[in-house]
Amino acid sequence: MIEPRTATVRPVPEENATGRVAEIFADIRTTKGIDFIPRFWQVLATNPTQLEVVWSSLKQLMHPESLGLESKLDPAVREMIALAVSATNGCSYCVNSHTAALRKHGADAATLGEVMAIAGLFNMTNALADGYQIEPDVFPPLDEDQS
Amino acid sequence: MIEPRTATVRPVPEENATGRVAEIFADIRTTKGIDFIPRFWQVLATNPTQLEVVWSSLKQLMHPESLGLESKLDPAVREMIALAVSATNGCSYCVNSHTAALRKHGADAATLGEVMAIAGLFNMTNALADGYQIEPDVFPPLDEDQS
Amino acid sequence: MIEPRTATVRPVPEENATGRVAEIFADIRTTKGIDFIPRFWQVLATNPTQLEVVWSSLKQLMHPESLGLESKLDPAVREMIALAVSATNGCSYCVNSHTAALRKHGADAATLGEVMAIAGLFNMTNALADGYQIEPDVFPPLDEDQS
Amino acid sequence: MIEPRTATVRPVPEENATGRVAEIFADIRTTKGIDFIPRFWQVLATNPTQLEVVWSSLKQLMHPESLGLESKLDPAVREMIALAVSATNGCSYCVNSHTAALRKHGADAATLGEVMAIAGLFNMTNALADGYQIEPDVFPPLDEDQS
Amino acid sequence: MIEPRTATVRPVPEENATGRVAEIFADIRTTKGIDFIPRFWQVLATNPTQLEVVWSSLKQLMHPESLGLESKLDPAVREMIALAVSATNGCSYCVNSHTAALRKHGADAATLGEVMAIAGLFNMTNALADGYQIEPDVFPPLDEDQS
Amino acid sequence: MIEPRTATVRPVPEENATGRVAEIFADIRTTKGIDFIPRFWQVLATNPTQLEVVWSSLKQLMHPESLGLESKLDPAVREMIALAVSATNGCSYCVNSHTAALRKHGADAATLGEVMAIAGLFNMTNALADGYQIEPDVFPPLDEDQS
Numbered sequence: 001m002i003e004p005r006t007a008t009v010r011p012v013p014e015e016n017a018t019g020r021v022a023e024i025f026a027d028i029r030t031t032k033g034i035d036f037i038p039r040f041w042q043v044l045a046t047n048p049t050q051l052e053v054v055w056s057s058l059k060q061l062m063h064p065e066s067l068g069l070e071s072k073l074d075p076a077v078r079e080m081i082a083l084a085v086s087a088t089n090g091c092s093y094c095v096n097s098h099t100a101a102l103r104k105h106g107a108d109a110a111t112l113g114e115v116m117a118i119a120g121l122f123n124m125t126n127a128l129a130d131g132y133q134i135e136p137d138v139f140p141p142l143d144e145d146q147s
Numbered sequence: 148m149i150e151p152r153t154a155t156v157r158p159v160p161e162e163n164a165t166g167r168v169a170e171i172f173a174d175i176r177t178t179k180g181i182d183f184i185p186r187f188w189q190v191l192a193t194n195p196t197q198l199e200v201v202w203s204s205l206k207q208l209m210h211p212e213s214l215g216l217e218s219k220l221d222p223a224v225r226e227m228i229a230l231a232v233s234a235t236n237g238c239s240y241c242v243n244s245h246t247a248a249l250r251k252h253g254a255d256a257a258t259l260g261e262v263m264a265i266a267g268l269f270n271m272t273n274a275l276a277d278g279y280q281i282e283p284d285v286f287p288p289l290d291e292d293q294s
Numbered sequence: 295m296i297e298p299r300t301a302t303v304r305p306v307p308e309e310n311a312t313g314r315v316a317e318i319f320a321d322i323r324t325t326k327g328i329d330f331i332p333r334f335w336q337v338l339a340t341n342p343t344q345l346e347v348v349w350s351s352l353k354q355l356m357h358p359e360s361l362g363l364e365s366k367l368d369p370a371v372r373e374m375i376a377l378a379v380s381a382t383n384g385c386s387y388c389v390n391s392h393t394a395a396l397r398k399h400g401a402d403a404a405t406l407g408e409v410m411a412i413a414g415l416f417n418m419t420n421a422l423a424d425g426y427q428i429e430p431d432v433f434p435p436l437d438e439d440q441s
Numbered sequence: 442m443i444e445p446r447t448a449t450v451r452p453v454p455e456e457n458a459t460g461r462v463a464e465i466f467a468d469i470r471t472t473k474g475i476d477f478i479p480r481f482w483q484v485l486a487t488n489p490t491q492l493e494v495v496w497s498s499l500k501q502l503m504h505p506e507s508l509g510l511e512s513k514l515d516p517a518v519r520e521m522i523a524l525a526v527s528a529t530n531g532c533s534y535c536v537n538s539h540t541a542a543l544r545k546h547g548a549d550a551a552t553l554g555e556v557m558a559i560a561g562l563f564n565m566t567n568a569l570a571d572g573y574q575i576e577p578d579v580f581p582p583l584d585e586d587q588s
Numbered sequence: 589m590i591e592p593r594t595a596t597v598r599p600v601p602e603e604n605a606t607g608r609v610a611e612i613f614a615d616i617r618t619t620k621g622i623d624f625i626p627r628f629w630q631v632l633a634t635n636p637t638q639l640e641v642v643w644s645s646l647k648q649l650m651h652p653e654s655l656g657l658e659s660k661l662d663p664a665v666r667e668m669i670a671l672a673v674s675a676t677n678g679c680s681y682c683v684n685s686h687t688a689a690l691r692k693h694g695a696d697a698a699t700l701g702e703v704m705a706i707a708g709l710f711n712m713t714n715a716l717a718d719g720y721q722i723e724p725d726v727f728p729p730l731d732e733d734q735s
Numbered sequence: 736m737i738e739p740r741t742a743t744v745r746p747v748p749e750e751n752a753t754g755r756v757a758e759i760f761a762d763i764r765t766t767k768g769i770d771f772i773p774r775f776w777q778v779l780a781t782n783p784t785q786l787e788v789v790w791s792s793l794k795q796l797m798h799p800e801s802l803g804l805e806s807k808l809d810p811a812v813r814e815m816i817a818l819a820v821s822a823t824n825g826c827s828y829c830v831n832s833h834t835a836a837l838r839k840h841g842a843d844a845a846t847l848g849e850v851m852a853i854a855g856l857f858n859m860t861n862a863l864a865d866g867y868q869i870e871p872d873v874f875p876p877l878d879e880d881q882s
Contacts, residue, residue, distance in 0.1 A: 006282040008687040009697050036284075040272070043279050047701020049804055053792045054272065054708070060788050061261070061268050069784055072258040077224050078265055084228045085269040085715075087572025088235045090384055090678055093276035094269065095574050096283035099302040109303050111219040113341020114208070116572045118225055120348070121208050122232040122241065124565035125187070125201065127379075129240035131528025131557045132190045133536050135153040136243035137183075155540040156550050194554020196363055200351045201561070207347050216343055232568075234719025237531055237825055242721050246743040256744050260782020263719045267789070271712035274820075278675025278704045280683050300576040330578075334566070337573045348566065355555070355562050366552040371518050372559055375525045379563040381866025382529045384678055387570035388563065389868050390577035393596040403597050405513040407635020408502070410866045412519055414642070415502050416526040416535065418859035419481070419495065421673075423534035425822025425851045426484045427830050429447040430537035431477075449834040450844050488848020490657055494645045495855070501641050510637055526862075531825055594870040624872075628860070631867045642860065649849070649856050660846040665812050666853055672816045673857040676823045681864035682857065684871035699807040702796070706813055709796050710820040710829065713775070713789065717828035720778045723741040724831035725771075 011042035021045045024055050031059060031066050040093060076105035084119040158189035168192045171202050178206060178213050187240060223252035231266040305336035315339045318349050325353060325360050334387060370399035378413040452483035462486045465496050472500060472507050481534060517546035525560040599630035609633045612643050619647060619654050628681060664693035672707040746777035756780045759790050766794060766801050775828060811840035819854040 014037050017025050025037050025045075044051040062078055064071040079102045086094035102112060161184050164172050172184050172192075191198040209225055211218040226249045233241035249259060308331050311319050319331050319339075338345040356372055358365040367375075373396045380388035396406060455478050458466050466478050466486075485492040503519055505512040514522075520543045527535035543553060602625050605613050613625050613633075632639040650666055652659040667690045674682035690700060749772050752760050760772050760780075779786040797813055799806040814837045821829035837847060 005280075007279045008684060009279060009700065038284050039281050040276055040284075043281050044275065044701075046697040047705065049795055049799070050701045050705040053705060053795050054275065057268055057788045057792055058272070060784055061264050064784070071261060072254075073227075073261050073265075077227065078261075080220075080224065081227060081231045081262060081265045082269045083572070084231050085235050085266055086273055087568045088232050089270065089273040089277070090567070090571035091273035091277050092571075092574060093281045093283050094273050095572055096302060098269075107219075109340040112303065113338075113344045114218060114220050114225075115228060116569055117208050117341065117344040117347060118220075118228045119232055119572055120565040120569040121204055122229045122245075123236065123568040124561040125205070126233055126236040126238035126241050126531070127528045127564040128191065128197075128201065128557055128561040129187055130236070130238050130531035130533075131524070131536055131560055132154045132156060133152075133533060134186050134190050134240045136240050137185050137187075155537060156553065191554075193550040194558065196354055196358070197554045197558040200354050200558060204347045204351055207343055211343070230719070234715045237714070237718035239718075239721060242719055243743060256781040259744065260779075260785045263716055264782065264785040264788060266719055267712040267716045270715040271708040273678070274675045274711040275704055275708045277678035277680075278671070278683055278707055280680060299574075301573045303573060332578050333575050334570055334578075337575050338569065348569065351562055352566070355558050365555060366548075367521075367555050367559075371521065372555075374514075374518065374522060375556060375559045376563045377866070378522045378525050379529050379560055380567055381862045382526050383564065383567040383571075384861070384865035385567035385571050386865075386868060387575045387577050388567050389866055390596060392563075401513075403634040406597065407632075407638045408512060408514050408519075409522060410863055411502050411635065411638040411641060412514075412522045413526055413866055414859040414863045415498055416523045416539075417530065417862040418855040419499070420527055420530040420532035420535050420825070421822045421858040422485065422491075422495065422851055422855040423481055424530070424532050424825035424827075425818070425830055425854055426448045426450060427446075427827060428480050428484050428534045430534050431479050431481075449831060450847065485848075487844040488852065490648055490652070491848045491852040494648050494852060498641045498645055501637055505637070593868075595867045597867060626872050627869050628864055631869050632863065638863075642863065645856055646860070649852050659849060660842075661815075661849050661853075665815065668808075668812065669815060669819045669850060669853045670857045672819050673823050673854055674861055676820050677858065677861040677865070679861035679865050681869045681871050682861050686857075695807075702806060702808050702813075703816060705796050706808075706816045707820055709792055710817045710833075711824065713793070714821055714824040714826035714829050716779065716789065717775055718824070718826050720742045720744060721740075722774050722778050722828045724828050725773050725775075 006039060007043045009043060009046045011039055012045035013042065017045065019048075021048055021051060024051055027059070028055065031063050038097065040097070076102065076107065079105060080115045083115055087116060087119045088123055153186060154190045156190060156193045158186055159192035160189065164192065166195075168195055168198060171198055174206070175202065178210050185244065187244070223249065223254065226252060227262045230262055234263060234266045235270055300333060301337045303337060303340045305333055306339035307336065311339065313342075315342050315345060318345055321353070322349065325357050332391065334391070370396065370401065373399060374409045377409055381410060381413045382417055447480060448484045450484060450487045452480055453486035454483065458486065460489075462489055462492060465492055468500070469496065472504050479538065481538070517543065517548065520546060521556045524556055528557060528560045529564055594627060595631045597631060597634045599627055600633035601630065605633065607636075609636050609639060612639055615647070616643065619651050626685065628685070664690065664695065667693060668703045671703055675704060675707045676711055741774060742778045744778060744781045746774055747780035748777065752780065754783075756783050756786060759786055762794070763790065766798050773832065775832070811837065811842065814840060815850045818850055822851060822854045823858055 012021065014025055025041065028037060028041055029035065041051065041055065044054055060067060060069060079098055083095065083098040083102060086098055099112065102115075159168065161172055172188065175184060175188055176182065188198065188202065191201055207214060207216060226245055230242065230245040230249060233245055246259065249262075306315065308319055319335065322331060322335055323329065335345065335349065338348055354361060354363060373392055377389065377392040377396060380392055393406065453462065455466055466482065469478060469482055470476065482492065482496065485495055501508060501510060520539055524536065524539040524543060527539055540553065600609065602613055613629065616625060616629055617623065629639065629643065632642055648655060648657060667686055671683065671686040671690060674686055687700065747756065749760055760776065763772060763776055764770065776786065776790065779789055795802060795804060814833055818830065818833040818837060821833055834847065837850075
């Protein structure tokens with residue numbers, strides 16, 4: 001019998017993880033405060049360097065508090081950015097997981113609708129600005145940061 | 148002599164605008180509190196229905212306060228979403244204008260860096276989740292909204 | 295039991311629609327000449343402003359006749375553009391609905407094949423022109439519109 | 442002195458073309474009825490197999506009449522599809538060349554505006570349908586072609 | 589009963605193929621050394637010109653040996669490029685077929701992981717370079733090819 | 736006078752770098768064997784965490800030898816993947832830098848042409864497979880890795 005596939009590779013289940021992979025799986029549980037290892041990380045674990053690179057990047061940028069790093073963004077805002085990017089790219093797994101995360105942060109359907117509508121809007125204006133090849137405006141009084 | 152092009156069509160300068168186009172240009176100035184018409188709108192004005200559709204959409208979603216519409220998102224957050232989408236699509240005009248807008252809302256280079264790094268991160272994870280064709284996790288305790 | 299999901303939010307079924315949402319649902323039925331509300335609109339209805347913005351935009355651009363607006367494009371051509379964009383973005387829902395719409399306009403598999411092949415071709419040439427960073431040709435005799 | 446670059450490779454100017462490349466350059470002039478070789482083809486000529494593949498594909502799909510092939514699409518419609526794809530991908534060279542081609546076919550700024558607005562619209566709806574992961578509608582009475 | 593759809597058109601099964609389509613199907617079997625016609629080619633066959641264009645292009649670029657064409661790239665490297673592009677575009681069919689092809693060439697999960705991680709990485713850096721609108725470096729000692 | 740902008744932020748020049756940023760700049764010089772800091776890294780340095788995340792990821796995946804990590808891919812192949820992704824996304828900075836890197840690894844215009852043509856080809860087939868919504872083939876004899 002052919003089992004339904006869940007990915008193009010066989011995910012590494014938590015009970016089979018050893019060494020650095022097991023450590024990262026434990027860190028994912030703790031840092032995210034979840035009680036299972038999402039399939040994404042189980043798949044990346046098929047190449048431990050890949051797991052290391054992606055988890056380390058995501059931990060620093062999405063969970064800076066856990067590392068004592070400063071951040072100017074609210075955790076819910078970070079998830080909104082993640083969702084807007086995922087909607088733009090049409091990534092099924094990612095849309096599902098970031099929508100779930102946004103809900104954990106208290107977003108309701110109306111808030112989700114604003115994020116989605118704005119993401120949709122700028123996909124429209126991006127196509128228009130690119131489709132007409134519009135040169136950027138020169139912002140008249142450039143402040144010091146805009147050299 | 149061939150002047151440098153600013154778009155694939157000749158933008159409609161404010162002094163040539165009449166009728167509905169002139170009204171929309173005036174509304175753009177007032178609603179956005181700016182003292183010039185960005186080239187984007189001058190270009191869209193080459194087809195007045197297009198200008199109407201895009202401005203009306205953008206006004207409702209990015210300036211809901213001006214219409215008495217409720218919004219759950221901070222104006223700076225809306226611009227962050229706009230910028231993340233524009234970075235993902237690589238839209239030159241849009242990146243420039245949303246970066247400028249974000250600065251008006253007080254974002255400094257460190258904040259901009261967080262938005263950009265998160266947008267970059269999820270372009271990476273989107274490619275990975277899609278590139279491995281990972282099936283979404285089933286979120287164990289589905290709340291009522293997730294039918 | 296976990297029902298299969300049809301979206302990340304619970305669509306608004308027609309029998310639950312009230313107020314502005316119910317009006318828009320009725321307008322969708324009439325304008326499109328269909329006897330059900332496609333799931334896309336049921337989902338957008340979870341945020342009524344979003345439904346308003348997207349329906350109003352789509353009505354003006356895809357059903358201009360219903361509003362007495364002028365159009366230079368044949369309705370089938372509009373759907374071809376919609377399908378080419380949806381194929382480029384890989385949007386599953388959209389490919390399905392625009393293919394169905396194109397069939398309503400009388401397109402057969404050979405015509406669909408031409409649209410798809412041309413959309414495919416220019417995804418190839420776009421990657422090549424961008425991948426070599428080719429500067430646009432200066433079109434020697436610029437006509438008056440090309441300043 | 443460093444000349445401004447026009448591509449990441451040195452284009453093959455027409456006077457240097459020999460053999461199969463020269464034949465294709467001549468065919469491009471004749472088939473397209475133009476009196477210069479656009480930079481795109483000069484760049485592809487740095488690898489003759491690449492030039493062969495792309496020109497052969499484009500000739501069959503965009504100039505079927507020149508080969509006695511049947512086509513259901515108007516030449517202007519083909520360029521509209523090309524432009525919509527190029528706007529979606531944000532390809533600078535391609536937007537410029539397909540806009541110029543569309544003008545040759547008689548399109549004015551209003552027509553161009555319709556094509557662009559529709560391309561923009563469906564970039565918006567694509568992001569929404571993907572961003573909500575909406576399952577395709579099942580079209581109730583499937584016709585024979587829709588197995 | 590409604591059969592599950594496998595595409596928006598009815599694929600052409602091998603036993604129904606005639607003329608040029610049948611010849612191309614036979615060539616696909618031989619050139620690729622496979623004993624079935626993948627669904628992709630069955631679908632393209634609904635428009636024989638489309639099938640001709642795409643197969644001819646793919647044969648020249650992915651199976652140059654079969655035509656006596658020179659190639660500098662290892663067949664496995666060609667599939668890695670195909671997979672990286674497909675991951676970037678999030679194309680489900682393509683990711684599945686190029687992953688299978690890469691396995692035939694002997695790639696294991698660790699190698700696949702390197703390809704995927706690198707594809708992911710550059711989707712991140714692309715968004716960053718575009719999102720900051722960074723001008724290309726001028727490479728100081730330009731070699732002769734870089735005019 | 737308004738200087739031409741090189742990015743939406745002011746890059747951090749090497750002489751102004753201190754602390755962790757200075758260390759990373761030194762590591763970039765050594766690891767890459769180059770005698771200047773590419774603008775990309777100067778821009779990322781406006782947010783040191785961002786610089787850290789991206790450089791650390793890139794070092795592990797593109798310079799594994801420098802860290803004693805195992806790799807199955809040739810350095811030139813890694814750059815080919817980078818270039819194919821960058822062409823697909825149309826990233827100007829990235830196309831320029833990865834083309835330059837590929838040349839350092841000895842690639843000539845013919846090799847570059849193969850990479851580009853293959854990247855172009857699969858952007859075409861991706862649009863076709865997505866545009867027809869073709870279901871993946873089930874690969875009959877699944878090997879152990881393909882659960």
